Amino acid sequence: MPFKFLRRLTRSILLVPTILLALLFIASCIASELNPKSWSFVGFLGLLLPYLILLLVFAFIFWLLAKPSFSFIPLLALMIGWRQISVVFSYHVFNSFHTGEKAANSIRIVSWNVGSMYGLSDNKNNKKHDRKEIANTILGLQPDIICLQEFSNSETQGKEADNIALFSKDYPHHFYSKDLNKRNGYYQSGSIIFSKFPMIDSAKINYPKGISESFIYADILFNKDTLRVFNVHLQSYKFSQQDYEDIAAIKQQSDSTIKASISIMNKMQLAYARRGIQADEIRTYSDSTKFKSIICGDFNDVPGSYAYFKIRGNRQDAFLKKSWGVGRTYYSIAPTLRIDYILSDKNFSVNQFDIVDEDLSDHLMLVSDVQLH
Incomplete structure (x- = not known):
């Protein structure tokens, strides 16, 4: 009893x-x-x-x-x-990516937040080496179109700062959005689209006043079709190094983290609000295009978020089509952060997809083959 x-x-x-x-x-x-x-x-x-x-x-x-x-x-x-x-979650366990296999009438796309192109090391010599390693990693996948976020470049500081030159031989067409000036204006940072195929138009769409990050597109001539490729970068949390240290302390349940928690939550709330505005802008603009289109970029938000569902609409998520697991694309904070995406409309079939981890940025690289119907 x-x-x-x-x-x-x-x-x-x-x-x-x-x-x-x-x-x-x-x-x-x-x-x-x-x-x-x-x-x-x-x-x-x-x-x-x-x-x-x-x-x-x-x-x-x-x-x-x-x-x-x-x-x-x-x-x-x-x-x-x-x-x-x-x-x-994605459940395609047995799918794998084969660099040498590419179907007719298909396009290989790379999307990657390269974190300024200078790797994760604090050593200046390593940074010079890492920019070339980042470029070689991308080029080794033989993509047709490359969408990079947080791409830095300088036209005045010599060969070691001219990152566009690392790609220009194989990719004669590019559009670069110089969103931020760094180091007293000697360097610029923003998003860039490289293409093997001709670009017949390109532009930057401005978010509402006070909201930073990139929203660009390029109209690319592929065979007899014009494709619009969007490269988007949504509002980040703007965490400082101290914030990341505070997050680590919060995980360890330190007694001194209440103030830090409030500061971090305030930054996150601001970022969520701004991403909501950005997502609406991206959806409105992407829906209005008459061309077959693909959206690539760093959304800084997870699947299941308003930003993800709003931007995606009825598009195909390449990860969900051809990969498995939770698809982590960002190293810090938590092991479940998939915040980078390649989304194609229904005019394409997703043939291959992979997340490439080379430890050269705080984000992982995405690569996908999409075939035009």
Whole structure:
């Protein structure tokens, strides 16, 4: 009798967190429909999605064994959130990328936030070497079109600062958005599109006043078609090195992190709000094009976020089509951050995709073959 009572009590105690977990997951799913420019706090919920999904799966298995009638709670939550689950995980385990295999009428695209093109080292000599290694890594994949974010270049500081020259021999066509001046104007930083094929038009679209980062496109002549390739870079959190150290301290549950947590959350809320505005701009502009189009870039936001769903619309996510796992593309903070994307419209088929980890930037490189119908 006491044993049965304890078992019932334990089940009752565990039922409460199961219900709360299900409600939190459903709230996270609803959050992806709310524009953070008005509801900036909802952006935080998107970061929790992979963990909430896994916890719900474990809860479902537990209740299926312990009390089957209670297993409907996590199961119902998972069913409600299937749209979010479908973009967090990809299941194509046996797909692989073959550099030498490229179908007729297909285009190979690389997208990468190269973090200024000078690697992760603080050593000046290593930085000079890393810029060439970054370029060689990209060129080794034999892409037709290259979209880079946080690309730095100087036209006045000699060969070691002319990063465009690393690509210009193989890619005679490029469009560079010089978004920021660095080092007293001697260096510029922004997004760039390189192409083997002719560009017949290109432009930078300005976000609303006060919002930085890049939104550019190039109209590229491919066979008898004109393709519009967008290269986008959405608002980052603007974390300083001290912020990253504070995040590490928060993970260790240090007593001195309350003030740091408030500062970090304020920066994140501002970034979520601005990305909501940017996502609306990108969607409006990309929907208005008459050309077949592809969107590449660093969204600085995860699948399941408002920014991701708004920009993607009914486009194909190359990772979801041809890869597996959670597809981490950013090194810091958490192991589940997929914030870089290649999205093609329905005029293309995704043939291949890979995430390339060469430890040369804080982001990982994306490469995909898309075939024009």
